[in-house]
Amino acid sequence: MRGRGNGKGESSAPSRPTIHLSRFSFLAAAALGACTSITTRPSFRPLPLAALDTLTADPAAVITEGAAQLRKLGLVVRAMDAREGFLETRWFDPRNHRSHRENTDPVHRVRVRIWADLVTPRQIQLAVETAYRRTIDPSVPEREDELVAPPGSPGDSLTQAVRAALQQRFAIDTTAGSREKGKGKGEKQNPK
Numbered sequence: 709m710r711g712r713g714n715g716k717g718e719s720s721a722p723s724r725p726t727i728h729l730s731r732f733s734f735l736a737a738a739a740l741g742a743c744t745s746i747t748t749r750p751s752f753r754p755l756p757l758a759a760l761d762t763l764t765a766d767p768a769a770v771i772t773e774g775a776a777q778l779r780k781l782g783l784v785v786r787a788m789d790a791r792e793g794f795l796e797t798r799w800f801d802p803r804n805h806r807s808h809r810e811n812t813d814p815v816h817r818v819r820v821r822i823w824a825d826l827v828t829p830r831q832i833q834l835a836v837e838t839a840y841r842r843t844i845d846p847s848v849p850e851r852e853d854e855l856v857a858p859p860g861s862p863g864d865s866l867t868q869a870v871r872a873a874l875q876q877r878f879a880i881d882t883t884a885g886s887r888e889k890g891k892g893k894g895e896k897q898n899p900k
Contacts, residue, residue, distance in 0.1 A: 754823055759867050760834065762831055763878040771824050793832070799818070803816055803862070834871075838866050
């Protein structure tokens with residue numbers, strides 16, 4: 709037997725479809741492939757009890773100044789993108805003023821995050837969050853195990869120091885009000 713065929717010199721194997729891409733289709737596919745969703749800013753929002761303020765400022769300037777203030781306090785910035793309005797520090801132990809890559813001491817180590825989101829063309833909502841982990845449980849995602857540092861704690865003092873520096877550097881919008889650790893403007897916090 710000589711091989712497959714239909715006796716007329718043609719192969720009986722199914723032919724492969726030919727794909728014809730126009731120049732436009734190729735460019736469109738290349739453009740879509742070039743778009744990525746890589747971002748420094750996380751998909752989660754600040755914790756409900758994070759400190760909030762409304763400032764008249766550019767988000768990038770606030771994040772840059774926030775990073776400078778945190779460095780003055782001895783914290784190491786882990787992730788920052790001023791254009792996206794986000795900053796996150798490494799884990800920090802306020803007792804010995806040292807930053808750590810990992811959190812092996814959830815009782816004492818905290819992480820500071822700053823969000824700066826436009827609410828009007830000239831104003832931003834500033835969120836400063838100092839979080840700690842309740843436990844170190846590898847089965848629980850890190851973010852789900854975090855809480856805001858309680859008022860009066862060393863972690864809260866970091867939040868207040870950064871907020872005060874940013875408020876002093878940028879104008880506070882008194883008409884929009886501010887919320888401190890879940891309290892409305894003019895209300896005092898209940899120290900625990």
